[in-house]
Amino acid sequence: xxxxxxxxxxxxxxxxxxxxxxxxxxxxxxxxxxxxxxxxxxxxxxxxxxxxxxxxxxxxxxxxxx
Amino acid sequence: xxxxxxxxxxxxxxxxxxxxxxxxxxxxxxxxxxxxxxxxxxxxxxxxxxxxxxxxxxxxxxxxxxxxxxxxxxxxxxxxxxxxxxxxxxxxxxxxxxxxxxxxxxxxxxxxxxxxxxxxxxxxxxxxxxxxxxxxxxxxxxxxxxxxxxxxxxxxxxxxxxxxxxxxxxxxxxxxxxxxxxxxxxxxxxxxxxxx
Numbered sequence: 001x002x003x004x005x006x007x008x009x010x011x012x013x014x015x016x017x018x019x020x021x022x023x024x025x026x027x028x029x030x031x032x033x034x035x036x037x038x039x040x041x042x043x044x045x046x047x048x049x050x051x052x053x054x055x056x057x058x059x060x061x062x063x064x065x066x
Numbered sequence: 067x068x069x070x071x072x073x074x075x076x077x078x079x080x081x082x083x084x085x086x087x088x089x090x091x092x093x094x095x096x097x098x099x100x101x102x103x104x105x106x107x108x109x110x111x112x113x114x115x116x117x118x119x120x121x122x123x124x125x126x127x128x129x130x131x132x133x134x135x136x137x138x139x140x141x142x143x144x145x146x147x148x149x150x151x152x153x154x155x156x157x158x159x160x161x162x163x164x165x166x167x168x169x170x171x172x173x174x175x176x177x178x179x180x181x182x183x184x185x186x187x188x189x190x191x192x193x194x195x196x197x198x199x200x201x202x203x204x205x206x207x208x209x210x211x212x213x214x215x216x217x218x219x220x221x222x223x224x225x226x227x228x229x230x231x232x233x234x235x236x237x238x239x240x241x242x243x244x245x246x247x248x249x250x251x252x253x254x255x256x257x258x259x260x261x262x
Binding site: 007008012013014015016031032033034035036038039042066 | 180183184186187188190191194195197198199200201202203205254259260261
């Protein structure tokens, strides 16, 4: 196991997820999980398979929180 | 009684003792050969799983072999039953360890799949939190530091576990893997992450 950061795959049983609620933004989700809303790109990059635009998330979407 | 008769009696007695000793040589030699043969069949596994017990048995065997070389067959025959009993016991214990190793090898496969993923998830979160200017509710810098040291401990113990398994000691490998899992569960809880 390397020291390098690696985003857990979605099938990793220890991967953490967040189900988007109405009115939430990636910044708000980043603040909730990391304490820092400026870290939202981490969540966006980990979910590029379901997100095309960081400003367009939908309620009910299950996002990987790396 | 004449001196001649006394000397004659002593000679007869000596010859009888020699004859008795000569009669014990065969069984003593056979006993030692059997003991060495019994030890040879379990020595490698005993060295791996029961080194202290093996050392004790080898010491007893060496002592009796020394008696055999000195011609003290009586001592060899007196000590042989205990040695054989010791070897039987060691053989039973080795058998149990081999069964345990077999079960541990099967158990290892699960840990080998699971634990790297656990470490990966924790590593990812710890790295992110370390770069965060603020921390989420319920988490402070001390907790993140504890998580970091917990992660380092997991990585180190996992490396030891993998080395133990590669080295053929599945029992030790699984014991270490269990410690990694326990530490991981502790760190997950600390970071507020759900556990698999």
